[in-house]
Amino acid sequence: xxxxxxxxxxxxxxxxxxxxxxxxxxxxxxxxxxxxxxxxxxxxxxxxxxxxxxxxxxxxxxxxxxxxxxxxxxxxxxxxxxxxxxxxxxxxxxxxxxxxxxxxxxxxxxxxxxxxxxxxxxxxxxxxxxxxxxxxxxxxxxxxxxxxxxxxxxxxxxxxxxxxxxxxxxxxxxxxxxxxxxxxxxxxxxxxxxxxxxxxxxxxxxxxxxxxxxxxxxxxxxxxxxxxxxxxxxxxxxxxxxxxxxxxxxxxxxxxxxxxxxxxxxxxxxxxxxxxxxxxxxxxxxxxxxxxxxxxxxxxxxxxxxxxxxxxxxxxxxxxxxxxxxxxxxxxxxxxxxxxxxxxxxxxxxxxxxxxxxxxxxxxxxxxxxxxxxxxxxxxxxxxxxxx
Ligand SMILES: Nc1ncnc2c1ncn2[C@@H]1O[C@H](COP(=O)(O)OP(=O)(O)OP(=O)(O)O)[C@@H](O)[C@H]1O
Ligand SMILES: NCC(=O)N[C@@H]1O[C@H](COP(=O)([O-])[O-])[C@@H](O)[C@H]1O
Ligand SMILES: [Mg+2]
Numbered sequence: 001x002x003x004x005x006x007x008x009x010x011x012x013x014x015x016x017x018x019x020x021x022x023x024x025x026x027x028x029x030x031x032x033x034x035x036x037x038x039x040x041x042x043x044x045x046x047x048x049x050x051x052x053x054x055x056x057x058x059x060x061x062x063x064x065x066x067x068x069x070x071x072x073x074x075x076x077x078x079x080x081x082x083x084x085x086x087x088x089x090x091x092x093x094x095x096x097x098x099x100x101x102x103x104x105x106x107x108x109x110x111x112x113x114x115x116x117x118x119x120x121x122x123x124x125x126x127x128x129x130x131x132x133x134x135x136x137x138x139x140x141x142x143x144x145x146x147x148x149x150x151x152x153x154x155x156x157x158x159x160x161x162x163x164x165x166x167x168x169x170x171x172x173x174x175x176x177x178x179x180x181x182x183x184x185x186x187x188x189x190x191x192x193x194x195x196x197x198x199x200x201x202x203x204x205x206x207x208x209x210x211x212x213x214x215x216x217x218x219x220x221x222x223x224x225x226x227x228x229x230x231x232x233x234x235x236x237x238x239x240x241x242x243x244x245x246x247x248x249x250x251x252x253x254x255x256x257x258x259x260x261x262x263x264x265x266x267x268x269x270x271x272x273x274x275x276x277x278x279x280x281x282x283x284x285x286x287x288x289x290x291x292x293x294x295x296x297x298x299x300x301x302x303x304x305x306x307x308x309x310x311x312x313x314x315x316x317x318x319x320x321x322x323x324x325x326x327x328x329x330x331x332x333x334x335x336x337x338x339x340x341x342x343x344x345x346x347x348x349x350x351x352x353x354x355x356x357x358x359x360x361x362x363x364x365x366x367x368x369x370x371x372x373x374x375x376x377x378x379x380x381x382x383x384x385x386x387x388x
Contacts, residue, residue, distance in 0.1 A: 002303050005029045009067060010042055011054050012075030015348040015358065016278045017042035019286065019294040020073065027298065032067050041348045042075070055180070057083040064092070071095060071301060073256075075277060077105045077153050078179050095301050096203060096254030100276040103252065107150045107186050110273060118247050120271045123263070124189040131171045137187045138167055144190040147171065148222075149178035154280075155222015160190060191270055193263035197231045198281045201245040202296050205255045205303045209246050212289065212296075213311045214238060216369075217281040221356065226377060227281035228316040228369050229288045233264060240269040248274060257282075257297040280358075281317075287344055287363035288315030312365060316372035318380035320345075320360035322353030328388040329353055337362060337379040345379065359385060 005028045010017045013035035021031050021042045033046035036053055043049035048067070052059035057080045064072075064087060071093045072084065085098040094101065103109040108127060114120045126137035127150070138145060138161065147170040149157040157177020159170035174185045196219070200212035216231030217224050233241070245260040248271070252258075259279025261272040282293040290310040291299070299306050322329075331347055338345060342365035350359055362379035366372035 013042035
């Protein structure tokens with residue numbers, strides 16, 4: 001028997017956390033939203049909030065002592081994951097598992113699990129901790145390649161390197177964009193994919209692993225710009241992706257939704273990386289499914305049934321990005337954007353902006369993927385972030 005309410009502590013309180021808290025609140029749970037800055041999106045809808053550095057083990061200990069959560073739900077990667085392992089040993093549920101948060105915080109750990117332990121196809125890769133090593137690995141991998149810090153997300157510190165003259169700049173950017181003090185980069189073969197997708201994979205405590213229809217997406221600067229569902233994949237490509245996602249999520253264990261990212265070429269489905277939590281490109285499910293990725297995450301975590309995942313047809317999302325630094329955010333054009341049928345918006349309520357910070361997302365349904373993408377992009381472009 002599942003007993004509600006549960007006390008749920010969310011570590012990371014951005015746009016993804018906000019929708020998760022809304023789902024948790026709707027089923028009557030008690031929620032605590034945590035992030036490094038006050039008034040973060042999820043804090044605006046949670047019962048309580050805490051502002052701490054989630055990389056600080058003592059600060060995590062203090063808020064866990066104070067709130068005594070039943071469940072800890074990580075929403076970002078940058079968390080002191082050793083501390084999560086300790087909480088797990090003490091009987092608090094860490095979603096999906098402390099191991100999964102540790103593996104995915106470090107690109108090298110999840111890559112070793114996928115490529116070495118499970119033998120899955122990934123881009124060819126190597127690691128380096130100095131500029132000299134980076135040059136040597138680039139020679140081995142060839143050009144173009146992609147250089148990324150092992151610890152970063154949303155494309156931070158990532159560059160495509162087309163020839164040897166660009167290596168030094170890419171190394172400098174990777175080190176500058178690296179989270180924490182690790183000076184380690186991964187150099188990956190550039191995959192010239194036809195499409196890249198996220199396969200939302202729902203791992204349940206008891207029931208079978210479930211999948212959403214694949215989500216196609218387009219990225220710029222390593223960050224998502226638009227996504228759509230269903231992505232046009234063959235039956236065999238979907239089966240390959242599902243098989244790979246099952247192997248990975250079985251190995252990480254626990255319960256919850258995972259965003260498993262793939263590059264799809266004409267003859268291969270290549271694993272890229274995964275998030276053990278809702279995925280930014282999965283925001284399209286806010287309009288495209290009967291249960292969105294946040295509700296699915298919650299149901300899986302709470303061991304509630306997921307009788308059916310219904311997909312409503314061609315749907316898309318497009319991001320609304322800030323252009324400049326500001327701490328007084330005013331959106332203009334919302335009325336124009338919402339004038340179309342089957343168009344919706346989420347404006348996240350982030351208290352300040354910086355160039356390229358994601359401030360909102362437009363959602364749309366259409367008769368075709370092309371129409372849904374056009375509608376979402378049009379709505380996103382109609383929303384302007386203006387000066388006070
Ligand atoms: N080896 C590669 N070949 C081709 N494109 C790549 C490669 N690696 C990364 N990219 C491009 O850069 C994007 C971001 O890369 P990746 O997902 O590894 O970064 P990230 O920082 O973890 O992003 P996020 O946290 O938003 O998922 C990919 O979605 C893809 O478009
Ligand atoms: N690709 C990961 C991702 O999309 N994460 C989402 O962005 C927020 C951080 O946004 P911010 O940098 O604008 O604070 C995170 O809290 C999460 O919701
Ligand atoms: Mg990614």
